[in-house]
Amino acid sequence: MMFDLSKKYGSVVTIWLGNTPVVIISGYEALKETMIGLGEEFSGRANYPLMMKITHGYGVLSTSGHRWMQMRKFSLTTLKNFGMGRRSIEERVREEAEYLVEMIKKCKGSAFSPADMLSNAVANVICSIVFGHRFEFEDPQFKFLLQTVNSIFIILSSPLGQIYNVFPKLVSLFPGKHHQLFRDTDKAREYCKHQARSRMNNVDPSCPQDFIEAFVLKMKEEKDKSDTEYHFDNLVSIVWNLFSAGTETTSSTIRHALLLMMKHPDVQERVQREIDEVVGKDRWPSIEDRQKLPYTDAVIHEVQRSMDLAPIAIPHKMMCDTEYNGYVIPKGAMVFPLLSSVLVDSKLWKNPNCFDPENFLDADGRFKKNDAFVVFGMGKRVCLGEALARTELFVFFTSLLQHFTFKAMVPPEELDTKPTNCSFGRMPRTYECYAIPRI
Numbered sequence: 001m002m003f004d005l006s007k008k009y010g011s012v013v014t015i016w017l018g019n020t021p022v023v024i025i026s027g028y029e030a031l032k033e034t035m036i037g038l039g040e041e042f043s044g045r046a047n048y049p050l051m052m053k054i055t056h057g058y059g060v061l062s063t064s065g066h067r068w069m070q071m072r073k074f075s076l077t078t079l080k081n082f083g084m085g086r087r088s089i090e091e092r093v094r095e096e097a098e099y100l101v102e103m104i105k106k107c108k109g110s111a112f113s114p115a116d117m118l119s120n121a122v123a124n125v126i127c128s129i130v131f132g133h134r135f136e137f138e139d140p141q142f143k144f145l146l147q148t149v150n151s152i153f154i155i156l157s158s159p160l161g162q163i164y165n166v167f168p169k170l171v172s173l174f175p176g177k178h179h180q181l182f183r184d185t186d187k188a189r190e191y192c193k194h195q196a197r198s199r200m201n202n203v204d205p206s207c208p209q210d211f212i213e214a215f216v217l218k219m220k221e222e223k224d225k226s227d228t229e230y231h232f233d234n235l236v237s238i239v240w241n242l243f244s245a246g247t248e249t250t251s252s253t254i255r256h257a258l259l260l261m262m263k264h265p266d267v268q269e270r271v272q273r274e275i276d277e278v279v280g281k282d283r284w285p286s287i288e289d290r291q292k293l294p295y296t297d298a299v300i301h302e303v304q305r306s307m308d309l310a311p312i313a314i315p316h317k318m319m320c321d322t323e324y325n326g327y328v329i330p331k332g333a334m335v336f337p338l339l340s341s342v343l344v345d346s347k348l349w350k351n352p353n354c355f356d357p358e359n360f361l362d363a364d365g366r367f368k369k370n371d372a373f374v375v376f377g378m379g380k381r382v383c384l385g386e387a388l389a390r391t392e393l394f395v396f397f398t399s400l401l402q403h404f405t406f407k408a409m410v411p412p413e414e415l416d417t418k419p420t421n422c423s424f425g426r427m428p429r430t431y432e433c434y435a436i437p438r439i
C-alpha cells in the first residue's frame with residue numbers, strides 16, 4: 001500500500017494514522033538525502049507505547065537524543081571490542097554453530113522443524129555476549145527469556161498490540177495477554193539486574209569478559225556523576241533491546257535461507273561445491289573464508305535482499321522542524337523509511353523481482369557490492385548489530401551447508417517461499433524439512 005502511494009505521489013508522502021502524521025520516504029536518493037544528509041534531524045525513534053512500557057523509556061532502540069547517542073556509542077564500541085575478552089564474537093558464534101550442527105545430526109535425516117533450534121542458537125550467541133556464557137537449551141532461565149522475547153513479537157504483531165499502541169491507558173484497564181507480558185518482562189529485567197549486581201564487586205577492570213561487565217565498569221567510573229546514563233535502568237533495557245532486535249531477525253533470516261536452498265537445489269549445490277573447494281570438510285568455515293566464497297556471499301546477500309525483512313525499518317521520529325524537498329516536516333512527526341522501495345528498484349538491481357544471486361555478482365563471478373543493499377537501514381540509526389548479524393549469517397549458513405543438504409517434504413515447485421506480512425515486518429514461513437548429512 002505504502003509502495004503504491006509513493007509510486008503515485010513521489011518520494012515524500014504524508015499519511016495520517018489516527019491524528020498522527022506519518023511521512024513515508026521512498027527511493028534510494030531521497031532516503032540518502034534524509035537519513036544520511038539530514039541524519040541528525042531524522043535520527044529520533046517513534047514512540048510506541050508498548051515498547052515504552054517494556055523498556056521504561058531506557059536503552060538504545062526506543063530512545064532518542066542524548067540518552068540514545070550515549071547508549072548507542074557504548075553498545076557499538078563494546079560489541080566491536082569483544083576480542084578484548086577471552087573470546088572473540090566469531091568464536092562465540094562458531095561454538096553455537098557447532099552445537100546446532102550436533103542437534104540437527106541427532107535428527108538422523110528424519111523430518112524436523114528447524115525454527116526453534118535456530119532461535120535457540122541465535123539467542124545463545126546474545127547470551128554469550130551479554131552474560132558471558134551460553135545456556136543449555138533446556139535451562140529454565142533460558143527458556144523463560146526466550147519465551148518472553150517471543151511474546152513481545154506475538155503481542156507487537158497482534159491486533160491487541162496495535163490497539164494498545166493507540167489507546168494505552170484504556171487497554172491497560174482491560175484484562176488480556178499484555179498484563180502477563182508486562183509481568184514477564186519485569187521479571188526478566190530483574191534477572192538482568194541480578195546478573196549485573198552480582199558482578200559489581202568482581203569485574204577485572206583491565207579485561208571485562210562480557211557486555212554486562214563492560215557496562216558495570218562504566219557505572220563504577222561514573223558513579224559520582226549525577227546525570228550519568230550508566231545505571232541499571234539503561235543496562236537492563238539495552239540487554240532487552242539486544243535480545244529483541246537480535247534474535248528473531250537473524251534466526252528467521254537463516255530459516256528463510258534454508259527454505260530458499262530447498263526451493264533452488266542448483267544454488268544449494270553450487271554453494272556446497274564452493275565451500276568444499278575452499279574450506280573442505282575437516283575444519284569449520286570462518287569469516288576469513290568469506291572473500292574466497294564469492295558465490296556463497298552473494299547468496300546470503302540475495303536471501304536478505306529478496307526477503308525484505310524490515311520494509312519500513314523501525315519507524316523514526318523528527319528531532320526538529322526540517323525542510324526537505326520543499327516540505328516542512330514538523331518536529332515529532334513519525335517517519336517510515338521505506339527500505340523496500342530501494343530493494344526492488346529495477347534501476348538498481350539486475351533482477352529485482354525474484355531470488356537471483358546474480359544481483360551480487362559481476363561478469364567474472366566476483367562478489368559485487370551494491371549501496372542499495374539497505375536491509376540494515378541507513379544513516380545514524382542503522383542496525384547496531386549489523387556486524388554481528390553478518391558474522392552469524394555467514395558462519396551458521398556455511399556450517400549448515402557444509403554438513404547437510406536440506407530437502408523439502410514436497411517437490412521444490414510446490415514450496416511457497418513468500419514471507420507473510422505482519423504489522424512490523426515480514427515473517428518467513430516455518431516448515432519441516434530433511435537435513436541429509438554430508439560429513
Ligand code: HEM
Pocket residue numbers: 045060061062072241242245246247249250253309310313314315337375376377378380381382383384385386388389
Ligand atoms: C538479519 C539480521 C538483522 C536485520 C535485517 C536487522 C535490521 C535492522 C533494521 C532495519 C533496523 C532499524 C534501522 C532504522 O531504524 O532505520 C535495526 C535496528 C537495530 N538492530 Fe538490527 N537487524 C538484524 C540483526 C540484529 C542483531 C543481531 C542485533 C543485536 C545485536 C540487532 C540490534 C539492533 C538494534 C539495537 C537496533 C536499534 C538501533 C538504534 O535504534 O540505534 N540487530 N536492525
